[in-house]
Amino acid sequence: MSRQPEPIFTANERDILQEVMNIGFGKASADLAEVIDIYVVLSVPEVALLDASELAGYIGGEIRDFERISVVEQSFMGRFQGVALLIFPSEAGRKLISILGQEDEQTALHSVALLERETLMEVGNILIGACVGKLAELLDDQIAYSPPRVLVEDDPRETVTRDMFNPDSTAIVMRTLFSFENENISGYLFLITRNESIAWMVSALHSFMERYE
Amino acid sequence: MISPRIFEVINIGLVILDPDLTVRHWNRWMELHSGIPEAGIVGKSLFDHYPGLNTTRFTKNCKSVLTFGNFCFFSQKLHRWLFPFKPVTSFSGMFDRMQQSCTMGPLRDDGNAIRQLFISVQDVTEVAAYERRLVELNTRDPLTGSFNRRFLDSRLPDECERHKRYGRPLSLLMWDIDHFKRVNDTHGHQCGDEVLKSVAAVVGSELRLTDMLIRYGGEEFCCLLPETRMDTAISVAERIRACVEAHSVKCGDEAIRITISVGVGELDSDSPYQEALIALADKALYEAKTSGRNRVVAQPHA
Numbered sequence: 001m002s003r004q005p006e007p008i009f010t011a012n013e014r015d016i017l018q019e020v021m022n023i024g025f026g027k028a029s030a031d032l033a034e035v036i037d038i039y040v041v042l043s044v045p046e047v048a049l050l051d052a053s054e055l056a057g058y059i060g061g062e063i064r065d066f067e068r069i070s071v072v073e074q075s076f077m078g079r080f081q082g083v084a085l086l087i088f089p090s091e092a093g094r095k096l097i098s099i100l101g102q103e104d105e106q107t108a109l110h111s112v113a114l115l116e117r118e119t120l121m122e123v124g125n126i127l128i129g130a131c132v133g134k135l136a137e138l139l140d141d142q143i144a145y146s147p148p149r150v151l152v153e154d155d156p157r158e159t160v161t162r163d164m165f166n167p168d169s170t171a172i173v174m175r176t177l178f179s180f181e182n183e184n185i186s187g188y189l190f191l192i193t194r195n196e197s198i199a200w201m202v203s204a205l206h207s208f209m210e211r212y213e
Numbered sequence: 214m215i216s217p218r219i220f221e222v223i224n225i226g227l228v229i230l231d232p233d234l235t236v237r238h239w240n241r242w243m244e245l246h247s248g249i250p251e252a253g254i255v256g257k258s259l260f261d262h263y264p265g266l267n268t269t270r271f272t273k274n275c276k277s278v279l280t281f282g283n284f285c286f287f288s289q290k291l292h293r294w295l296f297p298f299k300p301v302t303s304f305s306g307m308f309d310r311m312q313q314s315c316t317m318g319p320l321r322d323d324g325n326a327i328r329q330l331f332i333s334v335q336d337v338t339e340v341a342a343y344e345r346r347l348v349e350l351n352t353r354d355p356l357t358g359s360f361n362r363r364f365l366d367s368r369l370p371d372e373c374e375r376h377k378r379y380g381r382p383l384s385l386l387m388w389d390i391d392h393f394k395r396v397n398d399t400h401g402h403q404c405g406d407e408v409l410k411s412v413a414a415v416v417g418s419e420l421r422l423t424d425m426l427i428r429y430g431g432e433e434f435c436c437l438l439p440e441t442r443m444d445t446a447i448s449v450a451e452r453i454r455a456c457v458e459a460h461s462v463k464c465g466d467e468a469i470r471i472t473i474s475v476g477v478g479e480l481d482s483d484s485p486y487q488e489a490l491i492a493l494a495d496k497a498l499y500e501a502k503t504s505g506r507n508r509v510v511a512q513p514h515a
Contacts, residue, residue: 028281035276094378113371118291126274129283137282142321145284 009172009198014047016205021045021174024134032130038099039181040127042189048173055171055192062175062188063087070117071151072124076132078143079200082171082193084128090152092185093120099183117150124148127178131189139204169195226296226334229320232279234259237329246298246311266295278317278330287315289337300338312341354428356406357413365427365435369487372439377485384446386436387494388416388453388475391506393432396469404464411462412471416453424449435494443479443511450475450509458507472507474498 025042032038050058063069068090075083093116125148136143172193179186193201220227221241229238236259239251249262260267274285287295294313301311314337320329352364360368376383390396390412397405409432416434417426425437436453438446454475461468476498480490497512504510 031280035280036273038273114290118288121288122270122274122285125283125285126277126281129277129285130281133281133283137325140325142325143282144318147284147286147288147316 009049009202013202013205014049016209017047017172017174017201018045020135020138020205020208021047021176024138025131025176028130028134031134032126036126038123038126041179041181042131043177045174045176048175050171050173052169052171055173058173059085059087059190068152070120072120072128072148073151074125074128074148075146076128076143077146078136078141079197079204080132080136080139080141080143080193081197082191084132085190085192086124086128086187087190088120088124088185088187092187093117095183095185096120096123096180099123099180117152121148121150124150127189131176132191135191139201139208141204170198171195172198172201224336226332228259228332228334230259230275230330230332232327232329234275243296243334246301247296263296265297271295274317275330278319279327282319282321282327285317287313287317289314289341295332296334301336302338302342307342307345308338311336312338357410357428359413359417359426359428359434361428362430364425365429365437368425368437369490372437373480373485373487373490375439376480376482380482381440382442383480383490384438384441384443385478385480385490385494386438386446386450386453386475387429387433387478387491387498388435388450388473389431389433389498389502391472391474391502396471400464400467400469404467404469407464408462408469408471411460412457412473415456415460416473419453419456420449435491441479443477443513446477446479447509447511450477450511454507454509474501474506475509476501477509477511 022044025045029040029042032040048058066087066089070088070090070093072086072088073083074086075081097115097119099119125145128148129145132143132145174191174193176189177186178189220238223240224242226243226246227238227240228236228243231237236254236257239247239249239254241251244250247262254262274287277283278285289312292313292315294310295315296311296313298311298313300308314335316333318331319327320331322328352360352367354361372383375381390408393405393408396408409428413426413428413434416436420426420436423439424441427435427437429435436449438449441449454473457471457473461470463469476494476496478490478493478495478497481493493512497510500512501508501510
């Protein structure tokens, strides 16, 4: 098998992506508040270009202050493709139950653990969809999503050491800190772009700039 | 064009909705399972026929799809179904509604703008039935049909959590069969099994719908009583004790009289942990045993 050629992603392109994310996440959080009544603040995102082998160390380092975590993992597929990881402190599921409404009806029917997982999954699905969707919209792409999965881990370091990526591949990692305004919950969102879509990303970023030049 | 006919033959329900949730398309699968012909629902709001869907959760998910173009997944685990259809598989006995896994997503025009949304509906009743069976195998004691220890270990933390969050009371009865070893020694182990089954059945029939009977191990059982304070728990305990005493177990030609001793504990808000609750009930059971058996003893908080 021939190794994929090293993707070229310059500092300039990184700046453009940073800007696209600023715009996209800004719109995502505005629409979440206006349309769905979910009030979430997304911090200024960061972009890093990493080898797959460095991913676990990078994410592990970012979340080292969390004791127990819940992770919502969801793959997205378009020309823009990869994995979204939403990392919450473990008590978040409980605090978020009311965010989608109908607490009483739901809690009566289900075990607390199931309800928390499903709530994380639904809220995570919307948050990931909002952020990925807005980026894709700005870069003129269409995305399909796989169902999200929830992982609950006692040790955050265990979560991201699994071989989620081809070890030869390179990923663009986009990181943002989010916090739910009314719920006192914050966590991290990582968008990890697959190697295969980096070439597309570069050209999409340039066409994005052309529209403004 | 023949290809659009896929909508009418595919074994999945497909619904297409306008942004205001007016139905635009209702495929043959939906017609067959709902009994509503496409002509009877197209042009109407989805909520006209399915007012149960008009919830905050559902409309938030619709808005999210229309705004962000994401997909929403309505899992069978949480929602069981979106559309109340009759089950059609041979597992219908287990469920009064078809179990569904549904996905909602955007439909875009050539300019990439979101114009409509679709809902796909998959019948997962069979999978849900197998899963339920597996859960049962995993949580039931095969001899008596009561819950097993594994169930208690997973459920009790949940119930303690509910107490911590909502302040709901929770009581536990710990009980065992008096002189059970003597039954085995005198009448044999098969007869011992009959006694266990029969006593569990008598106690089970005396419990309320929300109470849970659990075989803790050997001849020791417990009853988990959610939403129950000490005084009510004591009367439940007294009732099951009296019923077992009044009942005789048939074993071959013999009728064996059995009694049980019961310890009662209520979850203490100062120490709302499963270990503490079990310890309270256990201590009470020990006192019931040492003070003569066939009786109920309640252990107040320390």
